[in-house]
Amino acid sequence: MKPQIYIYDYNEPYGSASKSMRVKTFGISKDIIGESTLTLNVDKPMTVSDLKEFLNKQYPKMSTIGTYSIAVNQEYADNHQNLYLDDEIAIIPPVSGG
């Protein structure tokens, strides 16, 4: 069963969220979450740090990996940044290229 959370849909009143937010996963976060795109239902305001808190709670192994980032629209995002339903959101675990 997919985890349910609720984020604010700024186009619709609270409680009527029918849209879902998708979160891309890579590397170890893909292994932990078990799919390359995580789908979350949302109906309250959510920041990057709220998303991390949710992920760490829902997937306890996420809190054991090195500090990971969230990318919003293909840019590293600050913890206080707000997330919107049409954003492209991705989990960026510690990188290891080169």
Next chain:
Amino acid sequence: MTKSQSFRPLAAVEKKNQSIQLVNTINIAKAIEQLENSEASAQSIFIGTVPSMSGSFEVKKLFFESYEQMAIKEMAKISDVALSEFNLKKVILWHCLSTKVVGETVVFVGTCSTHRADAIAATKYIIDTLKEMVPIWKKEYFKNGSIWANAHP
């Protein structure tokens, strides 16, 4: 996959003074040819290859995964900074994805400038920053299992 297909970039930013690519296979001869054509007197190159050991474990192969659209943007940012900070004439920054075996080329950084100090410093800046910022992940395969490099503190 034919040889020519494997050299075709998966994602790229190509400009007169920079070539940024994610590829399946790096053609070193082609990269060097592009640097030489830039007509600057000092060229500096860093080539990263798959090592045979990771710590005390024998490496069988590496697998590289990437968030391609973001990776190519981050690589272009690094290249843009290097071009302006180190007075470069050209930057080549190519990184491989997919599975690589011991000895295969993983990353090619090439810079050229009028002065060698600039080219050498820029090459170091580019590879160091790539390792820190670019969303590429390496899975190391050993005899008895595999791990995502750097994943755990």
